[in-house]
Amino acid sequence: MIKITRINDKEAVVNCELIELVEANPDTTITTTTGRKLIVKESVEEIVAATKAYKREINTNY
Numbered sequence: 001m002i003k004i005t006r007i008n009d010k011e012a013v014v015n016c017e018l019i020e021l022v023e024a025n026p027d028t029t030i031t032t033t034t035g036r037k038l039i040v041k042e043s044v045e046e047i048v049a050a051t052k053a054y055k056r057e058i059n060t061n062y
Contacts, residue, residue, distance in 0.1 A: 002050040
């Protein structure tokens with residue numbers, strides 16, 4: 001799970017296993033495999049970095 005900041009400044013946690021698409025248009029929009037769209041303050045690069053960090057963390061704990 002990764003922490004994101006919604007456009008209204010509220011923090012949330014997203015299951016990054018469900019992220020299908022991240023795009024900047026111009027706000028960063030996360031689309032999940034369930035079709036839900038989240039507009040967030042983080043950049044595409046920050047979402048990718050957070051996802052990579054999460055994947056590294058779960059793979060080293062086993």
